[in-house]
Every structure is written in structure tokens, then in C-alpha cells.
Amino acid sequence: MQEKAKKYRSIWIIIIDVLLFVIAINILYFTFGIQSDPIMKWLVSLLGIAFLIFGITTQKNQKRLPKQSSKQQAGITKLVLLDEDGERVKEWYIQGETSLVIGKNSRNGEVDIDLSDTEYASLISTHHAVLNHVGGTWFIEDNDSHNGIGIKKANSKRTNKVEVETQQQIDINDLIYIANTRILVK
16 A cells, blocks of 8 residues: 555656646746747746756755665564464555554545554554654654553563653564554564
């Protein structure tokens, strides 16, 4: 589902880019081919130079951004739904995403991580939690759910409750408890 949405967004980005290019060509043709007003020609020329400078500086700034360490690049890539016996039931690949909603699909909308078919679905809110990816790190936030979220860190035996509207960092091999549903971070 996420790959389909990404493909859909990238197609729209290409369409918008092509439309912007066509509009720019038409403006240039009108200004320099049809229009005879010298002030208009100067304004369009200055605007074009400003866009060119902006594009070049933006491109240079993107090249200067620090590269992520190999640990960050090999970070969290998926979430794994576990059953009572710890067996994998379902997986969601999240690499490249920035924000995901965990909950249940409804008539009012879809969520990114759908737990409608889980054993404890009746305890899960429609928009139970939000996962955010910031600066190479994933955080989970309780979205004012009825039954809360717990995090069991990989190196801990204790499950900690995530307070409403506070973000909790998650790492590889942590267990996320959405109500009583377990999701392993991989």
C-alpha cells in the first residue's frame, strides 16, 4: 500500500514538473516573442536570473549536507506484527517514510499501519499512535488513545508506558505494545 502511494505521488510530481515547464516556456514566448514592453522583458529576465541563482545555491547546499552514518543508513526498515507465540504475522516496510499512523482503517480514512485484523483490534483506537522519523531517528507518540502504548526496549525486561503527546524514541529490536498487540521494530 505504501509503495503504491509513493508511486502515485511521484507520478503527480512529474506531472506538476512538466506543467511548470510548459507554463515557463509560454511565459518566455509571450514576453520575448509577442510582448513589446521593455519593462516586462526586464522583469521576466531578472526573475529568471533570480530563479537560476536560487536553484544553483539550493543544489550546492544539498551537496553539503552531511551524509548519514552507516548505522543510520542501516537503521529501522520495517515493523513486524507478532502473534501470541512470537511468530511473524505481518510486516510493514517503513524505510524512506517520515510519518506513519498506527490504528485501524475506517470509513473515514485509512491508516498506514492497519491493525483492524488483530486479536485485540477492539482495544485499538482508529488513530492510536503516530510514528515520526526525524534526523535518522524514529519516535512514537500516543495519539490520545484509549488503551495506551507501551515500549519494551531491546535490552530491558520492563515495558514503559508512553505518555500522551510525548515522543518516545524507538530502536531496532524494541517491542511496541499497541493495547495488547505486539509490534517488533526491525
